[in-house]
Amino acid sequence: MKSPINIKKVNSGKLITSSIRRRLFRNLATIACFAFVAGTILAAGFLVAGAQMGVQQGLDRLGADMIVIPLDPYARNAGFFMTGQPSSLYLDESVTNDVLATPGVLAVSPQAYAGTLLSVPWCQYSVHVMGFDPKTDFTIKGMVTGMPDLQANQVIVGRFVQGNVGSSIDIHGQNFTIVGRMAATGFSTDYSVFVTLEEAYRLAADSQSGMDPFPLQPGKISVVLVKADREIGIDPVLYWVTVMNPGVLVYPMSKLTWQVGDQLMVTTQTLYLTVTSVILVSLPLVALIATMGTNERRREIGLLRAMGATKSYVFRLFFTETVLLAFLGGIIGVVGASLCLAWFQETLSQSLQIAFLWPSLPVVLSQISIALMIAILLAGGAAIWPALQASKLEPYDAIRRGQN
Amino acid sequence: MIVISSITKTYVTPSCTVKALDEASAVIEDKEFVLIVGRSGSGKSTLLSVMGGLTRPSEGKVELNGRDIWKMDDSELSQVRNREIGFVFQFAGLMPTLNALENVMLPAMFSNNRTDVAKRAEELLISLGLGDKFTSYPHQLSGGELKRAAIARALLNDPGIILADEPTGDLDADTEMEIMELFREINKKGKTIIMVTHNPDLSTYATRVFRMAKGKLEIV
Numbered sequence: 001m002k003s004p005i006n007i008k009k010v011n012s013g014k015l016i017t018s019s020i021r022r023r024l025f026r027n028l029a030t031i032a033c034f035a036f037v038a039g040t041i042l043a044a045g046f047l048v049a050g051a052q053m054g055v056q057q058g059l060d061r062l063g064a065d066m067i068v069i070p071l072d073p074y075a076r077n078a079g080f081f082m083t084g085q086p087s088s089l090y091l092d093e094s095v096t097n098d099v100l101a102t103p104g105v106l107a108v109s110p111q112a113y114a115g116t117l118l119s120v121p122w123c124q125y126s127v128h129v130m131g132f133d134p135k136t137d138f139t140i141k142g143m144v145t146g147m148p149d150l151q152a153n154q155v156i157v158g159r160f161v162q163g164n165v166g167s168s169i170d171i172h173g174q175n176f177t178i179v180g181r182m183a184a185t186g187f188s189t190d191y192s193v194f195v196t197l198e199e200a201y202r203l204a205a206d207s208q209s210g211m212d213p214f215p216l217q218p219g220k221i222s223v224v225l226v227k228a229d230r231e232i233g234i235d236p237v238l239y240w241v242t243v244m245n246p247g248v249l250v251y252p253m254s255k256l257t258w259q260v261g262d263q264l265m266v267t268t269q270t271l272y273l274t275v276t277s278v279i280l281v282s283l284p285l286v287a288l289i290a291t292m293g294t295n296e297r298r299r300e301i302g303l304l305r306a307m308g309a310t311k312s313y314v315f316r317l318f319f320t321e322t323v324l325l326a327f328l329g330g331i332i333g334v335v336g337a338s339l340c341l342a343w344f345q346e347t348l349s350q351s352l353q354i355a356f357l358w359p360s361l362p363v364v365l366s367q368i369s370i371a372l373m374i375a376i377l378l379a380g381g382a383a384i385w386p387a388l389q390a391s392k393l394e395p396y397d398a399i400r401r402g403q404n
Numbered sequence: 405m406i407v408i409s410s411i412t413k414t415y416v417t418p419s420c421t422v423k424a425l426d427e428a429s430a431v432i433e434d435k436e437f438v439l440i441v442g443r444s445g446s447g448k449s450t451l452l453s454v455m456g457g458l459t460r461p462s463e464g465k466v467e468l469n470g471r472d473i474w475k476m477d478d479s480e481l482s483q484v485r486n487r488e489i490g491f492v493f494q495f496a497g498l499m500p501t502l503n504a505l506e507n508v509m510l511p512a513m514f515s516n517n518r519t520d521v522a523k524r525a526e527e528l529l530i531s532l533g534l535g536d537k538f539t540s541y542p543h544q545l546s547g548g549e550l551k552r553a554a555i556a557r558a559l560l561n562d563p564g565i566i567l568a569d570e571p572t573g574d575l576d577a578d579t580e581m582e583i584m585e586l587f588r589e590i591n592k593k594g595k596t597i598i599m600v601t602h603n604p605d606l607s608t609y610a611t612r613v614f615r616m617a618k619g620k621l622e623i624v
Contacts, residue, residue: 010512303493303499306456307486308515312478400449
């Protein structure tokens with residue numbers, strides 16, 4: 001009689017997979033544990049790497065080497081770019097020309113925070129209204145394809161603002177036509193609208209009789225974006241701007257990255273603390289599950305040894321099984337975390353108030369490798385002791401105790 | 405030939421010391437059908453496991469064709485268990501996660517000779533009346549079928565010696581007789597069979613009978 005199924009041989013893979021299937025619930029729990037570990041590690045890595053990329057890309061798009069802001073120990077105006085936290089501290093408009101007169105300064109462009117629209121039908125978030133000078137601008141135009149010559153009652157919008165180019169939005173009862181949309185930055189510009197400085201002053205003046213008056217006063221600005229002569233070097237120009245313009249704070253863009261880094265630090269530390277906790281909890285848990293499995297399978301161990309399995313084979317069998325579960329869990333965790341991050345990318349960016357961009361492929365691959373590696377190392381660490389115990393069992397003793 | 409010389413096995417527990425085997429000695433020639441009878445706890449299963457390289461004795465030696473198996477390293481002893489000895493246990497029969505055919509093929513995993521394993525396993529199962537049970541899992545087999553599958557597995561690598569630990573202990577009288585007849589046939593084909601049982605009525609199948617009492621082995 002021929003075998004109805006094509007079985008040529010039985011191997012370790014068959015033993016492992018059949019064992020995993022037999023104790024499905026427990027093994028699924030173990031897989032879930034590893035999935036959680038790998039997913040958490042990957043999420044933490046992605047968030048940090050994605051935020052760093054977001055900051056870098058945003059800064060590159062701003063195109064400024066430094067910013068001049070009101071003298072303030074907390075440098076609140078600097079934070080506006082990255083975190084969207086508005087500040088009502090202002091400079092006098094004349095600072096723009098003073099800074100431009102500084103040696104080594106190639107270009108300057110002022111921007112003014114007019115105010116915030118807390119609830120508008122054309123954006124799900126609060127929207128910042130910003131004024132800028134189209135004539136001197138070198139930041140906004142870099143983010144808008146086919147930047148038009150901005151007129152009164154025209155507006156450039158960030159990516160979260162709804163409406164097509166050519167459509168209108170209402171700001172404090174006045175219609176503005178959308179004439180351009182900025183590329184995504186991950187910064188506050190994503191939920192900002194940009195009008196000319198003159199329009200910003202007019203809107204601010206008109207809003208004074210309304211419910212939410214804008215804080216901007218005529219002739220005031222929030223920041224001067226500065227482009228330095230790279231041949232001279234950013235640091236010398238920064239020094240001269242600082243020395244020649246007392247009463248203002250000159251903030252290099254590189255420091256802005258650090259500032260965001262500090263903000264990220266709290267988030268990162270929380271994430272890594274979570275990862276560490278997950279690992280510390282998982283290690284004994286997986287070891288316990290593996291030990292339970294070993295105890296339950298004493299009879300099988302005894303049988304395998306009676307049939308000729310060496311101690312090292314039994315060790316490898318049990319060790320590999322746990323590592324395989326870790327690998328499966330790791331893959332599930334990595335895929336799950338990636339999907340969650342992709343789905344909630346914008347929500348995360350908003351809630352954590354950090355710029356977040358999907359990391360580059362090499363970064364993604366390295367983060368995935370790290371997450372899988374840690375899950376497998378965790379499995380290895382947790383499986384060594386139970387696997388050693390399994391291999392050390394005397395065959396007859398294992399069979400007898402396994403029967404009870 | 406198996407020679408066991410002054411085998412002693414002592415179990416030390418926190419409360420007492422138990423001498424499971426007490427200076428047990430015997431010489432078992434090739435192609436014998438040896439029955440070791442004794443009451444539960446007399447040490448007969450322990451003796452069988454010492455002879456089969458499953459339990460290390462406290463003292464004494466076990467020689468298999470002139471080689472002391474307890475002086476071998478783990479790898480050598482595992483090869484002896486794989487190639488030269490086939491085991492049939494009372495309860496711990498088959499791997500629950502594998503079907504009958506896979507269970508029978510299992511010893512080939514640890515053997516260098518893996519050619520035609522599936523064919524040989526099929527032939528063994530057919531010869532033992534399990535031709536229609538290839539894909540049945542242990543929980544789908546009756547007591548007698550489980551035992552026959554375990555015997556088929558013990559025979560896969562064509563070992564010279566079959567060690568059977570109470571192989572009929574959990575079977576009804578008819579099935580017991582059927583299994584004992586199988587062992588008799590296997591013995592007639594040139595295999596040495598050493599079987600332990602608490603049932604002295606099975607003595608008729610054996611060429612020689614030993615009695616085990618309080619760890620001591622004596623010929624009947």
